Amino acid sequence: MAETALTAPLRSPLSQVADHLAAATRTSGGAIRLAELPFLAQLNVRMDAKGAAAEAVGLALDLQLPLQPNTVVRAGELTALWLGPDEWLLVGPPGSERDLESRIRQAAGDEFVSVIDVSAQRTTLLVTGPRAHDLLAHGCSLDLHPRAFGPGRCAQTTLGRTQVVLVARDDPRAGFWVLVRSTFAGYLADWLLDAATEYV
Template identity: 85%
Template sequence: MADTALTAPPRSPLAHAAGRLAAATRASGGAVRLAELPFLAQVNVRLDAKGPAADAVALALGLQLPLEPDTVVRAGELTALWLGPDEWLLVGPPGTQHDLEGRIREAAGEEPVSVTDVSAQRTTLLVAGPRARDLLAHGCALDLHPRVFGPGRCAQTALGRTQVVLVARDEARAGFWVLVRSSFAGYLTDWLLDAATEYV
């Protein structure tokens, strides 16, 4: 008999917590909305922001890589996060990572560029609702006021003592993405659920 374990569909690191996240959302009456966004494509890109590869890659992707620190650029379903002067994280729909990698490598040609699929490294939690900022503020040292960390901002920071990439989505009602390493996702989910009890 064939070993089906090798052909089983992938399982997200928070599949076991989906019911608890949904229950917390219902119990809060919409004050907070918690959910996992599993399997988003995540591709780390490093290149010279002033070199010819940057323009070629931007053209191939259909979006300009953000040059201002801690900002986000979005075009269609593709989001680019500034992580450093020569480093970005591209986030796209599930299953698009190989296409993104190929487009970047082809566009860069012989120019020096590093492209790494890190999709399996992290999962993404959605934290939304009118009290989303208050919930995140329980465990994040950043000033999350909309004037400081409004739509289109991102940061590498700690949330509940866990390293994350925090993204303020491009509409205030869209809430936040919390990109967290898969090995810490369960802990961070428990932390968020515990902190959310204030709004239940």
């Protein structure tokens, strides 16, 4: 029987290069680790940061939304990224998008809130290892030194000419998340593999 869109198993945008990412990780001797974190729930949320809805949503999620520019707040499996004065990206475990959206809408009540499920729009690359900063610096104009872009920081930027959301994880050893549009994920993975050749 032929598979349809409803019966076919989910395929990540980087399923075809997963072996190459794993091979680069093995041959770098631990200097670089590249992996995809597929299917993370991602919700774009917009509302007045000083309004009653923001506080209610924070309580409902058990997560205070970050108010400082380019910062990240994490609680359990949920991460909130500041994208703008009234905009956040919530990242959660795969399959949690409907529950998160329901909790946000219920908490906001009659207050204005925009919640858009953008889970299918992006995939997430994990870049870790002692040379992760160096690898990303090849194609990113941000100062990625831990003093300037340390744990708990995020930014919308370009990496290898591709628009991404870059996240410095809680622990420096945890490396970075690179959230990239699915349509550009293959290109960016190839770019990272090429840029990592000096470490393998």
